[in-house]
Amino acid sequence: MLTLSAAGVISTTIEAILYGYSVFMFMLAMWIMLRDRKKRRVNWWMVAAGVALLLFSTAEMACNIGRLYIGLLTVGPTFPGGSNAFFAEVSETTFVVKSCLYNTQTLILDAVVIYRTYIVWQRIWVVIAPCIGWGGLFGTLDYEVGPSSATSIGLNWALATASQHKNDVFAAETGRWITALYALTLATNLSSTLLLASRIWTIARRSAQYRANSIFTPVLRVIIESGAIYSMTITAALIAFVVQSPGVYVILDMISPIISIVFYMLIIRVGLAGERARSSNNDSSTHRNTTWPSSGRGARRTDGSYVMQDLKVEITQVIEDDSDFDPHSHHSALESVLDPELGTKPAPAPQRADEESGDIGEGSSRDSDSFVAAAVPPPLGVAAGKAVDRGYGL
Structure with missing residues (x-):
């Protein structure tokens, strides 16, 4: 007891x-x-x-x-x-x-x-x-x-x-x-x-x-x-x-x-x-926003998975030329469409893709402004029979 x-x-x-x-x-x-x-x-x-x-x-x-x-x-x-x-x-x-x-x-x-x-x-x-x-x-x-x-x-x-x-x-x-x-x-x-x-x-x-x-x-x-x-x-x-x-x-x-x-x-x-x-949410967000660094073609981790690497792109240009086409007027007309106030100002000639030096690949980059014209159609004032530089802006 x-x-x-x-x-x-x-x-x-x-x-x-x-x-x-x-x-x-x-x-x-x-x-x-x-x-x-x-x-x-x-x-x-x-x-x-x-x-x-x-x-x-x-x-x-x-x-x-x-x-x-x-x-x-x-x-x-x-x-x-x-x-x-x-x-x-x-x-x-x-x-x-x-x-x-x-x-x-x-x-x-x-x-x-x-x-x-x-x-x-x-x-x-x-x-x-x-x-x-x-x-x-x-x-x-x-x-x-x-x-x-x-x-x-x-x-x-x-x-x-x-x-x-x-x-x-x-x-x-x-x-x-x-x-x-x-x-x-x-x-x-x-x-x-x-x-x-x-x-x-x-x-x-x-x-x-x-x-x-x-x-x-x-x-x-x-x-x-x-x-x-x-x-x-x-x-x-x-x-x-x-x-x-x-x-x-x-x-x-x-x-x-x-x-x-x-x-x-x-x-x-x-x-x-x-x-x-x-x-868990932070880890998922980090995983989605993370770009794995390149470590060479076919690089492989110790666990058997492959490392993601940058893709090397080579662009082939097709240029139709015409003696009557002036690239300077092309650039000026294009700027006039993007911003009408720029039509009265002198603009530098665009850099042709075939004039650029170096190859596009791993470690190379371009000025982001050169891509603006890629998504814009040819400006008004360019005759239908005139040649268009398909490599412009690339």
């Missing part, structure tokens, strides 16, 4: 390990959300939620360490009934503080999931049911008759004011609040996650016909994974509490860092997926 003292040691140890992971993931998530602040808008609400979860989980970690120290070394050994009786008392200050910190983290995580669902759907009626569940978690408090609904406030009020059966967390005085709290947070988070995942799945399926690699697929996967991790943890805690197992203390302390891990995991995975998508 697991004693409460042993459960406290085990739960604090596991919580410390998970807390270390959550701190590392917090740093990664903050780097992803705060990078390139000058180029894109930062979602400060998500940053504030991430910082708040770290602060509350740190406070709960410190509270559990202090509770373990008090229960095993200072107050616990002299407490009536020993250390086990100290850890069993639900109205003890550290137990109530730990419960308040846990409830606050639950409210933050569920609010973030509802917010993400609304951002994806952009319809307020979709998140009405999760919002009602979240309101039930937060609840209201009537100081004359006590808590009016199954809420976090109701649970903490019942723990702090427990008089009868204060050494039994499974008693009806506190047990009904804990059961209702676990059931409400499970329903709220699970419904929001299913709505979010279904919407992203629909978008991913529609976008699959336009692009093979979609960023929505890894996002959908991590939403399902994070929701499953949190939901299974809450379900395990609910089952352990219903069967009145001391293991509920271990699971309860594990939930706090798991809440932070689930929150940061989605940000990190989505950020990395977006980075891979941008990198």
Whole structure:
């Protein structure tokens, strides 16, 4: 049989390990959300939620360490009934503080999931049911008759004011609040996650016909994974509490860092997926715009593929000459068609292709202006029987 003292040691140890992971993931998530602040808008609400979860989980970690120290070394050994009786008392200050910190983290995580669902759907009626569940978690408090609904406030009020059966967390005085709290947070988070995942799945399926690699697929996967991790943890805690197992203390302390891990995991995975998508697009663009340098005819790479090389072109000219044709007038008339204002200005004679020196091939180039006339028909004023230099401009 697991004693409460042993459960406290085990739960604090596991919580410390998970807390270390959550701190590392917090740093990664903050780097992803705060990078390139000058180029894109930062979602400060998500940053504030991430910082708040770290602060509350740190406070709960410190509270559990202090509770373990008090229960095993200072107050616990002299407490009536020993250390086990100290850890069993639900109205003890550290137990109530730990419960308040846990409830606050639950409210933050569920609010973030509802917010993400609304951002994806952009319809307020979709998140009405999760919002009602979240309101039930937060609840209201009537100081004359006590808590009016199954809420976090109701649970903490019942723990702090427990008089009868204060050494039994499974008693009806506190047990009904804990059961209702676990059931409400499970329903709220699970419904929001299913709505979010279904919407992203629909978008991913529609976008699959336009692009093979979609960023929505890894996002959908991590939403399902994070929701499953949190939901299974809450379900395990609910089952352990219903069967009145001391293991509920271990699971309860594990939930706090798991809440932070689930929150940061989605940000990190989505950020990395977006980075891979941008990198893939840049690589594809670079591949399309890259011209391989020539390394000789028939050059071959080590992997057996051939290197693309420049194509050497030799142009054969066919010139019909006529003694009555003046190339200078041809050039002047052509410029008059391109720009009428140039008709009154003297223009230099065009360079004949057969007067150019050198061969056209690898490493050779021509003035881009010499190609202008290639796409222009013979100008008006040139008689139909006159010869045309078909090599002009080449």
